[in-house]
Amino acid sequence: MESTVAQQKSKDNQQDFIAGDVVVFTDPHKPDVLMTVHKVQGDGVLLDGNRNFALSHLIRTASAVELNAKRRLTKAEQALAEVS
Numbered sequence: 710m711e712s713t714v715a716q717q718k719s720k721d722n723q724q725d726f727i728a729g730d731v732v733v734f735t736d737p738h739k740p741d742v743l744m745t746v747h748k749v750q751g752d753g754v755l756l757d758g759n760r761n762f763a764l765s766h767l768i769r770t771a772s773a774v775e776l777n778a779k780r781r782l783t784k785a786e787q788a789l790a791e792v793s
Contacts, residue, residue, distance in 0.1 A: 726754050732768040733781035741781040743771055 726732065730746040732754075744756040744763075753764045774790040775782050782790065 726765060726768075726770075731771045731776060732756070732763075733771045733775060734763070735767060735769050737783065739767075743775065743779060743781070744768075 726746045726749055728746055728748055731743050732746060733743060734740065744761065745758075746754045746756060747759050748755040750762075752766075753762055754768070755762055771781070772787070772790075774787070778786075
């Protein structure tokens with residue numbers, strides 16, 4: 710199964726974020742909410758109007774399907790979305 714460009718960049722730890730990007734945590738145990746990058750700061754980003762901080766390697770860009778669902782999808786949901 711092919712991975713998306715966003716997933717490949719996250720795996721390679723080469724993800725570059727800019728203010729306004731919508732992101733999700735990669736860890737399924739973290740909240741599944743969409744978050745907006747407020748400011749890039751060192752090896753992390755300030756999220757949601759400077760209320761939260763996350764290291765860049767712990768987040769990835771939200772997919773179009775996740776934007777429509779307004780939440781991070783599980784791996785199973787992502788797989789179903791890719792074939793439909």
